[in-house]
Amino acid sequence: MDCHFGFSLSSHPERNFKTRRDYTIASSEICRRCHFDKYVKTLESIHYTILSSGRLEAPVCIDCHGFHSIQSMGREKVLIAKRCERCHATIYETYIKSVHGKALIDERNQDVPVCIDCHTSHDIKDPLTTDYRERIPEICSRCHSEPSIMNKYGLSTDVVSTYLSDFHGITLSLYKKERKDKLQPSRPMAVCTDCHGTHDISRMGIDKTVIKKNLLKKCRSCHPDASENFPDAWVSHYGISPKKTPLLYAINQIYRILLPLVIAGLALQVVLHIWRYAVNR
Amino acid sequence: MEERIKKFSSFRICEHAIAMIVFFVLVFTGLPQKFYNLEISKAIINLFGGIDMMRFIHRNAGLFFCLQISVHIIYGAVTLYRGAEPVIFITKKDFKDAIHNLRYYLGFDAIPATTGLFTYRQKFEYWGVLTGSILMALTGLILRFPVTATDILPGILLPASKLIHTNHAIILVIIIIWHLYNSVFNPEVFPLNRSIFTGYVYKRV
Secondary structure, eight states: OOSSTTOOSSOOOOOOOSSHHHHHHHHHHHHHTTOHHHHHHHHTSHHHHHHHTTOTTSOOHHHHHOSTTOOOSSSOHHHHHHHHHTTOHHHHHHHHHSHHHHHHHHHOOSSSOOHHHHHOSSSOOOTTSHHHHHHHHHHHHHHHTOHHHHHHHTOOSOHHHHHHTSHHHHHHHHHHHHHHTTOOOOSOOOOHHHHHOSTTOOOOOSOHHHHHHHHHHHHHTTSTTOOTTGGGGOOGGGOOOTTTOHHHHHHHHHHHHHHHHHHHHHHHHHHHHHHHHHHHO | OEEEEEOOOHHHHHHHHHHHHHHHHHHHHHHHHHTTTSHHHHHHHHHTTSHHHHHHHHHHHHHHHHHHHHHHHHHHHHHHHTTOOOTTSOOHHHHHHHHHHHHHHHTSSSSOOOOOSSOHHHHHHHHHHHHHHHHHHHHHHHHHSHHHHHHHSOTTHHHHHHHHHHHHHHHHHHHHHHHHIIIIISTTTTTOOTHHHHOEEEEEO
């Protein structure tokens, strides 16, 4: 009766809807009466935008949550992915083959992200906007900078911080800041997904030649003329070390010695000179 | 009595004036990129209308600086070939002068070292700036044209160039600070050693 208000044992007024879908959409207004916060969020979602443009197949509350058999969604992550699959079947197919999806299906792993972990649930935004793109490192970092999750799988927690201190990451951070100051930097910057993929994220693998070959393809999507040497410029997410990047390590060491030497030497020159000048006077 | 000696030609005076401006532009647009996390850097970047504009200025000023260095080296080589005296080259005497002056500063010697047209300090400054600039130009070019550079060079030279460029920038800035001390704030020449602007130095006779 809380949902089907207006009806009682004595009265059962007739409601007129052109189609069954019209009735479903109208019914979702009922949920608003209790779940106002969620309802407001949906108004900001891409689904609502599509719905209000007249494409009525965009989902409303009961399309995902059901109606008479509403269950808690959080118990099994796979149930969430299954809901999205009903409309986004191709993406689901890609996802279940990815490193995240495989773990979810094969191992019932609950650490992996499902659709809503990246796209959110009620206020799902258009993922093709610049705003969404620039938030991707932050989205990935929620898990990939979290030691309690990464340690279980022997994964590095430095992947996002190393990205953010590299050219693409620095530029991205500055662009984000500039947008707040109403400047409009126009170029898209490479983020996590540009190299690792989105729904088809796979394990990095061990074979270096394969990694390099794949990487070159990714590089070329922004730097079309890049040669086979180009991917070597990316020294991976592991920072500078004597074993993996001996040249960079050597340069670092040279400047670690040279910089203080130059500063101390020249400062000494100045100090001694001033001292002599003062003594002479 | 003072004797007036011509030290710098008009070409060198112009060269120095241009280098001074270009160097300042490069430092002003470069350091905020190195220290991008500082608030002051962000303010300066905004002043330029964003990082893209700042990089555009830095890169083009850098290309201009490459041109200037090339002209400087070619001009120097030609004048040397034509028989000019290599007055700016470091000799044994410069090292002796440096040690002599160190002794003088510490009170072991009564008088400072005598000098030719260029003091040992000026020579060390010059070579420090020239070699540093060449290094900055080469690494800067690699960073400016990463795709073209890796057509012929190994990819690892890109992060290597970035490391050298960003570290050597600091060394150059320190040498220039030292240069500013020697030619501006040094109590013996304060408020300014004008020779690089007038072209003349004076010798006590």
